[in-house]
Every structure is written in C-alpha cells, then in structure tokens.
Amino acid sequence: MSVLATLVTAAQPVPVPAPPAPAATITQPPISYPAIMPILIILGAACVGVLFEAFLPRHNRIAAQLVLSVLAILVAGWRLLSYADEMPETGTITLGRALAVDKPTLVLWATLLVLTIGALILMADRTVERGGYFVADAAVRPGTVQDRAQAGRGEMQTEVFPLALFALGGMMVFCAANDLLTMFIALEVLSLPLYLMCGLARRRRLLSQEAAVKYFLLGAFASAFFLYGLALLYGYAGSVQLSDIANAAAGTNRSETLLFGGLGLLVVGLLFKGSVGPFHTWTPDVYQGAPTPVTAFMGACTKIAAFGGILRVLSVGFGTTSWEWRGVLWGVAIASMVIGAVLGLTQTDVKRMVAYSSVAHAGFLLIGAIVLKPAGLSATLFYLVTYGFTTLATFGVIGLVRNADGEATHLSQWAGLAKRSPLVAGTMAFLLLALAGIPLTSGFVGKFVVFQAALSDGMAPLVVVAVLASAVAAFFYLRVIVLMYFSQPAEDGPTVTIPNLWTTGVLTVCVLVTLFLGIAPSLVLDWTSSGVFALQ
Amino acid sequence: MYETATILAQPPAPGGPGDLKSYLPLILLFVLAGAFAVFSVVVAPLVGPRRYNKAKLDGYECGIEPSPQPVVGGGRVPVAYYLTAMLFILFDIEMVFLYPFAVTADALGVFGLVEIFLFIATVGFAYAYVWRRGGLDWS
Amino acid sequence: MTPTYYLLLSALLFTIGAVGVLVRRNAIVVFMCIELMLNAVNLTLVTFARINGSLSGQVMAFFVMVVAAAEVVVGLAIIMSIFRTRRSASVDDSNLLKY
Secondary structure, three states: OHHHHHHHHHOOOOOOOOOOOOOOOOOOOOOOHHHHHHHHHHHHHHHHHHHHHHHOOHHHHHHHHHHHHHHHHHHHHHHHHHHHHHOOOOOEEEOOOOEEEOHHHHHHHHHHHHHHHHHHHHHHOOOOOOOOOEOOOOOOOOOOHHHHHHHHOOOOOOOHHHHHHHHHHHHHHHHHEOEHHHHHHHHHHHHHHHHHHHOOEOOOHHHHHHHHHHHHHHHHHHHHHHHHHHHHHHHHHOOOEHHHHHHHHHHOOOOHHHHHHHHHHHHHHHHHHOOOOOOOOHHHHHHHHOOHHHHHHHHHHHHHHHHHHHHHHHHHHOHHHHHHHHHHHHHHHHHHHHHHHHHHHOOOEHHHHHHHHHHHHHHHHHHHHOOOOHHHHHHHHHHHHHHHHHHHHHHHHHOOEEEOOEEOOEHHHHOOHHHHOHHHHHHHHHHHHHHHOOOOOHHHHHHHHHHHHHHHOOOHHHHHHHHHHHHHHHHHHHHHHHHHHHOOOOOOOOEEOOOOHHHHHHHHHHHHHHHHHHHOOHHHHHHHOOOOOOOO | OHHHHHHHOOOOOOOOOOOHHHHHHHHHHHHHHHHHHHHHHHHHHHHOOOOOOHHHHOOOOOOOOOOOOOOOOOOOOOHHHHHHHHHHHHHHHHHHHHHHHHHOHHHHHHHHHHHHHHHHHHHHHHHHHHHHOOOOOOO | OOHHHHHHHHHHHHHHHHHHHHHOOEHHHHHHHHHHHHHHHHHHHHHHHHHHOOOHHHHHHHHHHHHHHHHHHHHHHHHHHHHHHHOOOEOOOOOOOOO
16 A cells, blocks of 8 residues: 555646646655565565465464464564664665654554554453454354354454554554655554454353444544545645654644644544543543553553554644644643543453553643653653553453453452462562553653653643642542452452463563563663654 | 635636536436436336236345334344445445556556556455455345 | 535545444444545545646555455454354344453
C-alpha cells in the first residue's frame, strides 16, 4: 500500500486541466529500503500467512502460522536494530516523505514488535482453553447444534495470526506516517483486522460478536471524522504532509475555520483510537467481549500506535499553532482521567475495570503528548513502554482465572484467590500496583516523568488533577487486591489454570520488565530520550 | 466563511468542466440510448412471434431469487449471494488503482510496472485464499 | 458554479450521515450512513483538488474508495454474523455488554 502511495505522490505535480499522461517521465522518489525493511517484512509475512491458510492442511496450520509470525517479528527486529546504528541522527524521511523513520519511530516499533510476540504466544496457548481461545469455525451460528459440535473440536481459526501481523504492520506505519493519507490507510489497516479478531472468541460468542459490531460501527464512525479532518486540512494547506500543514499555519493568514475545523475532526479520530475519554465509550465493551489475548494485544499495542500517531501529528503538524488548541486538549485530558477513575470505581467485571483504567491512563498519556517538548516526548514514550508490558501481563493473568463456563471475570469470583493460588494472586496484585503507580514499579516512574515534563512546561493545574485522579484510581486497584487477599473464597469459585511454558515465559518477562523499569529506569529513559521527530 | 469564499472564488475555465457545452456529445448519447430502448420495447411485440412458457415469465438475471419464507432473519436472501457480492465489491474496487497506472504507464517506467504487478500479486493472495476455502462455491 | 457550493453540499451530506449514525437503529442503515460520510469526504477532496489545482485530492479519493470497500466487506461480515444469531440487526438489541 505504501509503495503505491509513493507512486501517486510522484504523480502529483501534473496540473489538473492538462491532458493526462504527458510523455515526460515521472521521477521516482528515493526509497530507503533499510529504513522500511521491518514494515516490509511484517506485511510480507502476513501475506505468506494468508497463503498458508489457503494451502496448508488444517492440522498443520497453527504451528506453521506461529513459527512464521514469530520468525518474521524476530527478523524485523534484527533489521530494526541493525538500522538503528546506521540511521542519521535526524532520522530518515523516505517514500516521497510518506514515512519518517526517526528515533521515536524506532522506539515505538521495537516496543510494538516485542509486545506482539508476547500477544501471539498468548493467542497460540491451547492448554488454558481446550483447543485455543478462538472459535473453530466463526461462520457457524452460536447456539445451534453445529456450534455445540464444533465447541468440542480441538481446532481454532488460525487466521488470527496473519490478521495480527496485518494489524502490527498497520500500527508500525501509523507510528511513522508523515502525511495524513498514509496515516489514514495505516489506521484502517490496523483497525480492520482488530474488528474481526474481536468477534472470534470460542466461549461467549454472542458477547464477542457484539463487541465486534460495536467496535466496528464506532471505529468506522471515528475514522470518517478523521477523514473529514484530513480533507479540510488538505483544503487549508493544499497538501496533507504534516510539515506542509505546519508551514501553512505559520506563514499565512488563510482561513482558520478550515485549519481548526480540520484539526478538531482529525484529533477526534485519533483520540478514539487511543480510547481517550470522552471518546472511550467502545473501550469497556470491546475489552470485555473480545477474546482475552486479543484484548491484551489491543490494550497494549493499539494504545502505543495511537499515541505514537497523536504525538507526531501534534508536534510535527500543529506545533506552530499549539497556543490555539492546547486548552481544549487540557480539558480532554482532565475528562479522560476523571471518567476513567470514577467509572472504574463502579465496575464489577475485572476486564471492564482494566478498560476504564486504560481510559484514565490515556488521560495521563495525553498530558505528556501536549507538552510538545523533547522532555514530553521522551516521557510519553517511556510511559507507553511501561504501560504496554503491564497491560499485556494483566490480561494474560486475567485469562488464567477460570471456571467451568470459561473465564471468571466477575469481581466476586476473585474473592479469596490468594488462598487458592498465591502465585497468580501475587502477580496480579503486583501488576495492579504498577497500574496504580506505586513506587518500585514501572507505573510510578512513568507517571513521575510525565508529570515532571508537564510541570516544567507550566501545566501545574493539570498535574494536580492527574495526581488526584491517580489517587482515586488507586482505590479500585486496591479493592481487587483486598478482595483477593482478605475475603473468604466462594464455594464454587474459579480455579487457576496452569498455562503452557511459553505463556508462563511471556508473563514472567512482562512482570520482570515492570519491576525492572521501576527500579532501574535509566536505561530505557536514555533510549526514549535519545532523539526527536524528524521535521521536514 | 468570508475568508473561505474569497480563496475559493474562481470562474470555470472555457471548455473546462464548468462549461456545459462540452457535455453535448454525452447528452446526445443519452438521447440515442433512450430512443433505442423505446424502439426495442415498442417494435418487438409488433413484429415478433408470441409463445409464452414458464421460463420466459421468470425474472431475467435480476440477482436475488425470491425466498420461500420471508421470516425475519432466517432466509430472506441466500447467504451465498452476500458472499459473492462482497467478494465482487472487493476485487472490483481494488482495480481502481489500475486506471491511474494505465494512464501514466509510460511515464512511470519499469518501476511502476513492477509495483503494479506486486499489487496484483497481493490481491492474488486474497483470491487464492477465497478459492481454496470454498468462497467461490455456490451451494 | 463556485466550488464553495460543493463544499457546503459535502458538509451537509457529512452531517446527514453523522446524524443518521446517531439516530438510526438498524446496524445496516447506520453503516450506510457511515458510507455516506466517507463519500461526502470524497466530494470535499475532489473539490479542494480543483480549487488547489493539484491532482492529489482526486488520488486521495481513490484511496478512500478502496478503504471504504474493504470496510464494507469486513463490516457486513460482522453485522451478518450477529444478524444470523439474533435475527435482528437493531443496534438496540446488542445490549449484553453494559455497565
């Protein structure tokens, strides 16, 4: 897709009234293949995955898909690391200025790749849920005879692996997109597979399908807003390049209606993807209804991609007009933190509670994103890294607490879990403390650096609200911990399923990263603060 | 709004899209097509033989077969029809990129040709998936 | 025939679509309203392409069309699956997930 975008970008200078196809050759924009190699590998592997689905026999597919996807991610990561050494200090802008590969991009890409490996391993676990988390045949109607027959079959829809790779490719392009059209295409490439993956749960298929419908309708609605914003900005600047928009806004006295109308609509679409309140309404429903490994993938990776995009749009495209719109985003950040913290208190379902926590976290992230200085950028990137690992592990653990009907996500079922399974309860407690931002966890350091950056930019009132909101949010995390440790377990309470070795490994790594970043954050902080966005 | 209007005001160029004269051949074509349709409908019953049977009274290539039971939900239209329609839309719209390519094929050179074949190949992967998974079987 | 009229028309179509998404109850109709919004954007894009005298807006409309088609396919598949189960495409009936 992105290569095609290059071709049409190259075709731009042809004036409209002139007859098409002048004999003159169109010069090909230079392409830095080493810079975009990780994206090409991921999307190429996704295409191969589709061919696997077409030609491999059913019983071979899951192993082949898992090996292919993990291998592709590892190779992409290797190319990424080797490119990181040779990249010029200011980054590379390539493919006719469609993609900007710079230090923040590399940080986001590396995080996305690592987290996706974890999510893929969770998805491939077939010991926790017999046959896997995903339905054997999604086309069979829930509740019918055929559906009961397929529930016993130990198969699953292995299309989730290529779909996850496509989503990952979309997220990587989204983080690096330097013009709004590329960003829109990437937005759709990352969203469409996620809509489908949400509807593929093996258990509670009605809930899962309902989550998919809601996510799809609201997501398409939001992307229409993004697109109308894009069109207005194109009318304003005559281009959808972020830097052209910034220059147009700085240099002329053109219609501000188009500029701010366009920016507003564009930001609505972006905030929706980042599940920032008040555009969060899909989040709890989708997080609850989707298969838990998909929720883990969405919760961790979509947030990272969305905020990567928000950071770039705000600082590269609209940095010159920040004094006009920053007040509005102050309000949005406050709304998001308050909505997340207050509504999180009233939840009775663990997955919904973590969803509201993610809305509150989106508010904290937005504070970092509107600082618009290198300190804010590096703080937000660090926060994204910490949040990604913690969320992945949290949903991984939630998927293990089960009873005969599948996952036991109601809070009352978690009562006294520590007596049944001290290890899982302890892990969950630690992860919840990290989400609350208690010292010695990565969540504390993440909040600390974001608040510090905000204070240095004169946003003290916002920081006060944020601290209050995190105090309120800490209450509902602690409520779960108290429930797990100081309540009597119910008679027919859930049991903790022992996952396979790979899943255990993923959870262990995520918990260790959460701990490590809380104790010795400087390594990753150096990494996230090593560069700024490429401007051109 | 005022500022918007000032940058937007621009008269249509003579002979350009804003000029209605250039639509004359198109209008003539419509008139011709309409005349032919009327002619066929009016003249065919007058000169042709009349032999009716069941097949002739059927809807001719009008897509959806009427369902036996118009129950809400169950079987309004055959599900296979949706599948075919969706596949058609997908592959049909993908081809929109071939038009700009075809128009500028000379100017784009070898690189453009390689790219468009890569694009067709990716669409081909999707086609292979649909074909192998029975998406094209009408049953 | 100033291009402003086209912009007003497309803004109107976009608004009709957005209001339709909010007030209509049938998932298919909601989805059609979203498509209307996308096509309103296409009209805006080609109008601005004419005003700015550059082809890029028209090319963007191509991309939007293709994305809309992909969205239709994914969306109809999802809506169909839930419709076959519930025998209703009303968005009000999708009410298992709440609070």
